Amino acid sequence: MSANTRSRRTFTALLAAGTLALALGACSTGNSPSSTSASASTSAAMPGGAGPAAVPADQPFGAACAAVPKDGAGSFSGMAKDPVATAASNNPLLSTLVAAVKQAGLVDTLNSAQNITVFAPTNDAFAKIPKADLDALLADKAKLTKVLTYHVTPGRLAPDSLAGTHKTLEGGSLTGTGSEPDFTVNGNSKVLCGNVQTANATVHIVDTVLMPAS
Numbered sequence: 031m032s033a034n035t036r037s038r039r040t041f042t043a044l045l046a047a048g049t050l051a052l053a054l055g056a057c058s059t060g061n062s063p064s065s066t067s068a069s070a071s072t073s074a075a076m077p078g079g080a081g082p083a084a085v086p087a088d089q090p091f092g093a094a095c096a097a098v099p100k101d102g103a104g105s106f107s108g109m110a111k112d113p114v115a116t117a118a119s120n121n122p123l124l125s126t127l128v129a130a131v132k133q134a135g136l137v138d139t140l141n142s143a144q145n146i147t148v149f150a151p152t153n154d155a156f157a158k159i160p161k162a163d164l165d166a167l168l169a170d171k172a173k174l175t176k177v178l179t180y181h182v183t184p185g186r187l188a189p190d191s192l193a194g195t196h197k198t199l200e201g202g203s204l205t206g207t208g209s210e211p212d213f214t215v216n217g218n219s220k221v222l223c224g225n226v227q228t229a230n231a232t233v234h235i236v237d238t239v240l241m242p243a244s
Contacts, residue, residue: 090106090223090224090227091211091223091225092222092223093222094222094223094235095222098121098123098226099121104120104122106227109226109227109228110229111229112228112229113141113230114140114230114233115128115131115136115137115138115141118131118228124150124151124235126151126152126157127151127152127156133174134171134178135175136175140182143182145230146184146185146232147182147187147196147231147232147233148182148231149181149182149204149219149240150181150233151181151219151235151236151239151240152222152237154237155236156239177200177241180198180200180242182198182200183197184197184199186232187232187234188225188232189225190210192213192221192224192234193208198242200242211224215240218238219236219237219239219240220236220237220238222235222236223235
């Protein structure tokens with residue numbers, strides 16, 4: 031069995047386990063935070079409601095969203111039509127991430143996954159890593175896979191669910207703090223443009239690469 035096949039099977043197993051845990055958690059709590067928020071947003075948007083019209087649940091947020099192309103495959107509407115790895119490949123902010131995903135052999139795995147969240151580091155985020163360290167990471171497929179799967183969680187995390195601790199497909203956890211539009215992940219990675227929808231994932235574009243515990 032090739033290393034690439036083992037990597038894909040490990041990723042798929044983690045995804046299945048994470049999704050099952052998420053589903054069981056949702057069943058045990060009854061109403062999920064996202065469903066509660068959606069209900070509240072709908073009420074606020076109704077004519078005569080006490081609050082202002084709510085922002086649509088799938089609306090991207092963050093100052094850096096202005097850098098996303100206005101039209102074409104790399105735009106918000108274009109990305110929503112494609113699975114996440116393909117969508118990212120059409121976004122000029124994420125070309126280094128896409129190269130890393132290809133290097134790890136995770137393109138097909140990410141594209142075939144259902145309902146995941148991806149914290150996507152920008153090109154500038156990868157540029158913060160010293161070149162020698164980045165080159166070493168890209169050359170070590172096992173370590174690269176570990177880092178990339180640490181950026182993925184099962185389930186689509188809407189803005190009202192970002193704050194808190196979330197299990198990752200790598201096996202560790204990451205923690206979101208703040209509130210829309212100002213979120214930080216693990217205390218040092220800021221969400222630049224969040225709640226970007228693709229055909230199978232919600233993407234939150236971040237300014238720092240997240241590193242799992244050794």
